[in-house]
Each structure stands twice: as structure tokens, then as C-alpha cells.
Amino acid sequence: MSATPGVSARRLLDDLDALAAIGGRPDGGVDRVAGTAEDLRARRWLAEQMRARGLLSRTDDIGNVFGHTPNAAKRRLLVGSHTDTVPAGGRLDGAYGVIAALEVLTTLHEHGHPAADALEIVSFWDEEGAQPQSPGGMTGSTALCADPHLAEITGFVELHIEQGPRMELAGQELCVVDGIVxxxxxxxxxxxxxxxxxxxxxxxxxxxxxxxxxxxxxxxxxxxxxxxxxxxxxxxxxxxxxxxxxxxxxxxxxxxxxxxxxxxxxxxxxxxxxxxxxxxxxxxxxxxxxxxxxxPVVAFDESMRTLVEKVCRSTGRPAGSLYSYAGHDAGVMSAHVPTAMVFVPSTRGVSHSPHEHTPDRLLTQGAQVLLETVIAHHDSH
Ligand SMILES: [Zn+2]
Missing domain, CATH: 3.30.70.360 (Alpha-Beta Plaits)
Structure with missing residues (x-):
């Protein structure tokens, strides 16, 4: 067996910085409400990054940005989150899951790993629902679930910051999310x-x-x-x-x-x-x-949760588990494809604020767990 590729911490953190600069505020926060010029600029930036790394990018009618390798398999595991923010939001909510997905696909593609071709990444349109004319958020994932493209998706994994204080208080570095309240x-x-x-x-x-x-x-x-x-x-x-x-x-x-x-x-x-x-x-x-x-309460797919737990355990990074008290695209996807969600801690539990923070080491570790989850999913299918 070849060694497991490692994500690049430097590239991950640089990409997070570059994305945070789009709609960036002097106080460290981000204004990238769905549909604003900043949101659209971030989506174009994301597509450019994919193309610069030899990946193919596509934006669908509603505004979801997808990416995959040129030799992508017919059916793929979808991984990602959202790049829109609430007004005066933080640099990690949604953005972290998208940049980590980009890092995972980039790394696997660079290494010529077969899991790269069985992977698709996404930044969903309007997760936050912060615009008065929004149907209430999760707009892009809801649209995908009614689109023929869904037939090509074998499952969905979303990496996200916890947005609450529970993991930090419990000393947990990773949590597999049981479901959404x-x-x-x-x-x-x-x-x-x-x-x-x-x-x-x-x-x-x-x-x-x-x-x-x-x-x-x-x-x-x-x-x-x-x-x-x-x-x-x-x-x-x-x-x-x-x-x-x-x-x-x-x-x-x-x-x-x-x-x-x-x-x-x-x-x-x-x-x-x-x-x-x-x-x-x-x-x-x-x-x-x-x-x-x-x-209704969302319970994530048991086999997907077990897969992530195993990845964490087998690499010496045991994960806790918790229910999310905030809504996510993963909750929408979960009604249609096997879905898992992974949390990293939020410093002092702060989110939807310019002061969102997670230590660099934990951001990198979360992305590595995501990469190993993608490989484990590929190996098990
Ligand atoms: Zn989010």
C-alpha cells in the first residue's frame, strides 16, 4: 500500500487567507452575502483556483460551483460547503469546508491517487439565507437535490467549524456529527x-x-x-x-x-x-x-458516520460526537444521499462574527481527516 498523501498546511491556510480577503473587513470579518458582488467574485476566484490546478470547474444555473478532475468517474463522492456569509460574518463558516475540499482534491490529484477521480467538490449557493429575497437558505443544496446531477453523487461529506463552545469545553479536536436538531x-x-x-x-x-x-x-x-x-x-x-x-x-x-x-x-x-x-x-x-x-430532526447516515469515526480512530485522532444545533447543507443532502458531517472546534464558540477562529493545527488536521475519509470511502466502494 502506498503512503497516504498529506494535505499542504501552507496552501490550505494561504487559500483561506485569499478567500477571506474577498469581501474582507478591517475587523477581520467577511461580508460575502449570497448574490452580492463579493460573493460572485469569491465564486469566480474558486473556479480559477481549480483550473489553475488542472481541475475542471462548472457553475450550475443557480450558482453552485463544482470541481473535479479531467478523468472523473461517472459517480462521485461530493465534498464541500458554502462560500457565502452572513453580513459581518467570519472567515471560516462555510469557507473552511470549501477550501479544505479544494485542498483534498488538489492533493489527491497531484499524487495521482485513484480517489481523486471519484471526488467532486462544491461551494453551495446561498446557504445562509441572509438576503431578504432568499427562500431561507440552503438554496443551492436544495436545488441540487432536484437536479439530474444528483444521480452522479454517491454521498456527501461536509467539514465545518462547530460554531459553538461544546468541543472546546470538552477538549475535543474532532467530532463526527450525529445529525441536526x-x-x-x-x-x-x-x-x-x-x-x-x-x-x-x-x-x-x-x-x-x-x-x-x-x-x-x-x-x-x-x-x-x-x-x-x-x-x-x-x-x-x-x-x-x-x-x-x-x-x-x-x-x-x-x-x-x-x-x-x-x-x-x-x-x-x-x-x-x-x-x-x-x-x-x-x-x-x-x-x-x-x-x-x-x-424534522436529521440523523446522518450510520455507515458514513462509522467510516469517519474509523478514519479518526485508526489515525490516532479519536473523534467525539454531537448534534448540530445549526442548520447545514448536509442536512438537506442527507435526505437524498448518505451524508456525514465533521466538526472542528470554534475558539470560545464564536461564529457568525468577525471573531471566528480555529487554531491552524486543527484546521489542517480536519482537512487531513477529510482526505483520509475520501480515500476510505473510495476503498469501500
Ligand atoms: Zn456554514
């Missing part, structure tokens, strides 16, 4: 009676704002009582009509819940609703509820 959004609205804010005595008020505020204040503790794997947020809270001298006749909030367990999502919503109804009754109000959206 389910996300439920509920609109909860209390209805009372609008009235004059000066002339209406307290006992006669049906203050929907007060009812909703009390319910919102209690929600955090209720979430924690359901499961320590569940997190939630009330990020939108509206008083109606919303005037300083009118007692709110109605008030609504959007409750978002995330958990790797569907039953925890359901139980938590029921508990919060029950509690909100009780508080509303005390305030002389009633409660309306509508589920706005349900994104």
Missing part, C-alpha cells in the same frame, strides 16, 4: 381588550401585553425542565396596537425550539402553551396558537 416555530398570541392607558383602573384591564410578557418570562425555565438537550428562543415579541397610551389589546411572540428529540419539541410546546393559557386567564385574556414551521 429539529426546529419548531410557534406563533402564540394573547387576546385581551385595548383600552385607555390612563382612565382604565388596573382591576378592569385585559392587558394582553402583560399576559404575554409574563408567559415569555417563564418560558426559559419551562424549556429547561423538559430536556437538557432542548434550547429555545423568543426573538420576536409584538404588542398590538403598540402605542404608549393604549393598553395592548393583543400581543404575540414567536417561540423557536430546537432539540435532537422530536418528542421533547412537542412536550415543550405543550407545556409552554398550557402555562401561557393559565397566565392569560389570570389577566382576562385568551390564547391563540399556530405552528409556523417544523423542521
Amino acid at each position: 429539529g426546529v419548531d416555530r410557534h406563533l402564540i398570541r394573547a387576546v385581551g381588550e385595548p383600552n385607555h392607558a390612563g382612565t382604565t383602573p388596573f382591576p378592569l384591564r385585559k392587558d394582553a401585553g402583560r399576559a404575554m410578557a409574563r408567559a415569555a418570562a417563564a418560558a426559559h425555565d419551562l424549556m429547561q425542565s423538559v430536556s437538557d438537550t432542548l434550547v429555545g428562543n423568543i426573538g420576536s415579541f409584538t404588542l398590538e396596537p403598540g402605542a404608549p397610551n393604549v393598553i395592548p389589546g393583543a400581543a404575540h411572540l414567536v417561540l423557536e425550539l430546537r432539540s435532537p428529540h422530536e418528542d421533547a419539541l412537542t412536550r415543550c410546546a405543550e407545556l409552554i402553551l398550557e402555562h401561557t393559557r393559565a397566565i392569560a386567564a389570570e389577566e382576562g385574556c385568551t390564547v391563540e396558537h399556530r405552528m409556523l414551521s417544523h423542521k
Whole structure:
């Protein structure tokens, strides 16, 4: 058996620097929202890099940038992530997975390794959904899943920064992602009676704002009582009509819940609703509820997860495992092809910020694990 090729740390880090300079901000962050001039420039830069390394590049109708070797096999493992960012985003979210994929393909191609021809790399279009006109993100991966090109894809692997503090706190350098949490959004609205804010005595008020505020204040503790794997947020809270001298006749909030367990999502919503109804009754109000959206829990393919775990273990870099609490293109791909996702730690858990950081050694190690995963996948097919 020939020695396993090693990725070039220098080239990987230089490429990350070069990409970060496109839409780069003085504070070290990146502005490369999907569809902006900077995003398009980064995609052209990526395609140029591929061609300069003897690879073929293609951009599809929606804007996904693909690359493979000139002698590519009919069916290929897809590896990559996204090069668009949130406004004032970081240099690693998405970019790391794309540059690592480019480094893996470049290295395998240089070495004439047979796995190179069974590999395709991608930068997906509009993962973040940061533009008002975006359908909500994951736009490129969703489009690929409805495209005939999908028939040529044997699986998908996405390398990404964790974007949270858990790995660093646990001292983990690599994690194989179990899946992506389910996300439920509920609109909860209390209805009372609008009235004059000066002339209406307290006992006669049906203050929907007060009812909703009390319910919102209690929600955090209720979430924690359901499961320590569940997190939630009330990020939108509206008083109606919303005037300083009118007692709110109605008030609504959007409750978002995330958990790797569907039953925890359901139980938590029921508990919060029950509690909100009780508080509303005390305030002389009633409660309306509508589920706005349900994104089911994603569990990544077991054989793909095992493959990555084995690669990590056999090379003396044991990986932990965790659920991702953020959405990714891998979640979309996973419904159609066997998919795995690998995380490297985020320093202090910071992401979607100019201060995104992961030590160079761990960025390089993650790319090497990606390369060895691609080889192991090739050998097993
Ligand atoms: Zn991302």
C-alpha cells in the first residue's frame, strides 16, 4: 500500500487567507452575502483556483460551483460547503469546508491517487439565507437535490467549524456529527381588550401585553425542565396596537425550539402553551396558537458516520460526537444521499462574527481527516 498523501498546511491556510480577503473587513470579518458582488467574485476566484490546478470547474444555473478532475468517474463522492456569509460574518463558516475540499482534491490529484477521480467538490449557493429575497437558505443544496446531477453523487461529506463552545469545553479536536436538531416555530398570541392607558383602573384591564410578557418570562425555565438537550428562543415579541397610551389589546411572540428529540419539541410546546393559557386567564385574556414551521430532526447516515469515526480512530485522532444545533447543507443532502458531517472546534464558540477562529493545527488536521475519509470511502466502494 502506498503512503497516504498529506494535505499542504501552507496552501490550505494561504487559500483561506485569499478567500477571506474577498469581501474582507478591517475587523477581520467577511461580508460575502449570497448574490452580492463579493460573493460572485469569491465564486469566480474558486473556479480559477481549480483550473489553475488542472481541475475542471462548472457553475450550475443557480450558482453552485463544482470541481473535479479531467478523468472523473461517472459517480462521485461530493465534498464541500458554502462560500457565502452572513453580513459581518467570519472567515471560516462555510469557507473552511470549501477550501479544505479544494485542498483534498488538489492533493489527491497531484499524487495521482485513484480517489481523486471519484471526488467532486462544491461551494453551495446561498446557504445562509441572509438576503431578504432568499427562500431561507440552503438554496443551492436544495436545488441540487432536484437536479439530474444528483444521480452522479454517491454521498456527501461536509467539514465545518462547530460554531459553538461544546468541543472546546470538552477538549475535543474532532467530532463526527450525529445529525441536526429539529426546529419548531410557534406563533402564540394573547387576546385581551385595548383600552385607555390612563382612565382604565388596573382591576378592569385585559392587558394582553402583560399576559404575554409574563408567559415569555417563564418560558426559559419551562424549556429547561423538559430536556437538557432542548434550547429555545423568543426573538420576536409584538404588542398590538403598540402605542404608549393604549393598553395592548393583543400581543404575540414567536417561540423557536430546537432539540435532537422530536418528542421533547412537542412536550415543550405543550407545556409552554398550557402555562401561557393559565397566565392569560389570570389577566382576562385568551390564547391563540399556530405552528409556523417544523423542521424534522436529521440523523446522518450510520455507515458514513462509522467510516469517519474509523478514519479518526485508526489515525490516532479519536473523534467525539454531537448534534448540530445549526442548520447545514448536509442536512438537506442527507435526505437524498448518505451524508456525514465533521466538526472542528470554534475558539470560545464564536461564529457568525468577525471573531471566528480555529487554531491552524486543527484546521489542517480536519482537512487531513477529510482526505483520509475520501480515500476510505473510495476503498469501500
Ligand atoms: Zn456554514
